[in-house]
Amino acid sequence: MTILSNILMILGVITLIISGIGIVRLPSFLTRLHPVAKSTTLGIILFFIGLALQEPAWAPKLVVVVILFMFTGPVSASALGRTALTNKEKDEFYPKAEEESHD
DSSP: OHHHHHHHHHHHHHHHHHHHHHHHHOSSHHHHHHHHHHHHHHHHHHHHHHHHHHOGGGHHHHHHHHHHHHHHHHHHHHHHHHHHHHHTOOOSSOTHHHHHHTO
Protein backbone atom coordinates (compact mmCIF):
# COMPACT_ATOMS: atom_id res chain seq x y z
CA MET A 1 0.00 0.00 0.00
CA THR A 2 2.90 2.33 0.73
CA ILE A 3 4.37 1.78 -2.72
CA LEU A 4 1.06 2.56 -4.41
CA SER A 5 0.58 5.71 -2.34
CA ASN A 6 4.12 6.87 -3.08
CA ILE A 7 3.62 6.27 -6.80
CA LEU A 8 0.36 8.25 -6.77
CA MET A 9 1.95 11.14 -4.87
CA ILE A 10 4.94 11.20 -7.23
CA LEU A 11 2.61 11.18 -10.25
CA GLY A 12 0.66 14.05 -8.71
CA VAL A 13 3.82 16.08 -8.15
CA ILE A 14 5.03 15.36 -11.70
CA THR A 15 1.67 16.50 -13.06
CA LEU A 16 1.88 19.72 -11.05
CA ILE A 17 5.44 20.35 -12.27
CA ILE A 18 4.33 19.84 -15.88
CA SER A 19 1.51 22.28 -15.24
CA GLY A 20 4.00 24.84 -13.93
CA ILE A 21 6.18 24.38 -16.99
CA GLY A 22 3.12 24.90 -19.18
CA ILE A 23 2.35 28.16 -17.42
CA VAL A 24 5.85 29.44 -18.09
CA ARG A 25 6.24 28.16 -21.65
CA LEU A 26 2.87 28.80 -23.29
CA PRO A 27 2.45 32.12 -25.10
CA SER A 28 -0.91 33.69 -24.31
CA PHE A 29 -3.06 34.01 -21.22
CA LEU A 30 -5.76 31.67 -22.46
CA THR A 31 -3.29 28.95 -23.41
CA ARG A 32 -1.57 29.31 -20.03
CA LEU A 33 -4.94 28.93 -18.37
CA HIS A 34 -5.43 25.46 -19.84
CA PRO A 35 -2.70 23.64 -17.85
CA VAL A 36 -3.85 25.39 -14.69
CA ALA A 37 -7.42 24.18 -15.10
CA LYS A 38 -6.70 20.65 -16.22
CA SER A 39 -3.47 19.29 -14.86
CA THR A 40 -3.50 20.93 -11.45
CA THR A 41 -6.85 19.31 -10.76
CA LEU A 42 -5.48 15.92 -11.80
CA GLY A 43 -2.23 16.46 -9.89
CA ILE A 44 -3.96 17.39 -6.66
CA ILE A 45 -6.39 14.47 -6.96
CA LEU A 46 -3.54 12.00 -7.50
CA PHE A 47 -1.51 13.46 -4.66
CA PHE A 48 -4.40 13.46 -2.20
CA ILE A 49 -5.43 9.89 -3.11
CA GLY A 50 -1.86 8.82 -2.40
CA LEU A 51 -1.90 10.75 0.86
CA ALA A 52 -5.23 9.16 1.85
CA LEU A 53 -3.76 5.71 1.22
CA GLN A 54 -0.76 6.62 3.36
CA GLU A 55 -2.81 8.11 6.23
CA PRO A 56 -6.32 6.56 6.28
CA ALA A 57 -7.37 8.74 9.22
CA TRP A 58 -7.08 11.81 6.98
CA ALA A 59 -9.14 10.29 4.15
CA PRO A 60 -12.50 11.96 4.94
CA LYS A 61 -10.92 15.41 5.13
CA LEU A 62 -8.93 14.82 1.96
CA VAL A 63 -12.06 13.67 0.12
CA VAL A 64 -13.78 16.93 1.08
CA VAL A 65 -10.79 18.96 -0.11
CA VAL A 66 -10.63 17.05 -3.41
CA ILE A 67 -14.36 17.54 -4.02
CA LEU A 68 -14.09 21.26 -3.30
CA PHE A 69 -11.08 21.58 -5.58
CA MET A 70 -12.80 19.63 -8.36
CA PHE A 71 -15.60 22.19 -8.37
CA THR A 72 -13.70 25.41 -7.72
CA GLY A 73 -10.64 24.83 -9.92
CA PRO A 74 -12.33 24.51 -13.32
CA VAL A 75 -15.03 27.06 -12.46
CA SER A 76 -12.48 29.70 -11.49
CA ALA A 77 -10.42 29.00 -14.62
CA SER A 78 -13.55 29.33 -16.74
CA ALA A 79 -14.43 32.63 -15.07
CA LEU A 80 -10.91 33.95 -15.61
CA GLY A 81 -10.95 32.92 -19.27
CA ARG A 82 -14.35 34.46 -19.88
CA THR A 83 -13.30 37.70 -18.19
CA ALA A 84 -10.09 37.86 -20.22
CA LEU A 85 -12.05 37.36 -23.44
CA THR A 86 -14.70 39.96 -22.68
CA ASN A 87 -12.21 42.57 -21.45
CA LYS A 88 -9.72 41.81 -24.26
CA GLU A 89 -6.83 42.06 -21.84
CA LYS A 90 -3.37 42.59 -23.29
CA ASP A 91 -0.79 40.00 -22.34
CA GLU A 92 2.12 41.88 -20.82
CA PHE A 93 4.36 38.82 -20.65
CA TYR A 94 4.07 37.86 -24.31
CA PRO A 95 2.81 40.79 -26.42
CA LYS A 96 3.37 38.97 -29.74
CA ALA A 97 0.66 36.44 -28.85
CA GLU A 98 -2.01 39.09 -29.36
CA GLU A 99 -0.75 39.84 -32.88
CA GLU A 100 -0.42 36.15 -33.80
CA SER A 101 -3.92 35.25 -32.62
CA HIS A 102 -5.59 37.71 -35.02
CA ASP A 103 -4.03 36.28 -38.19
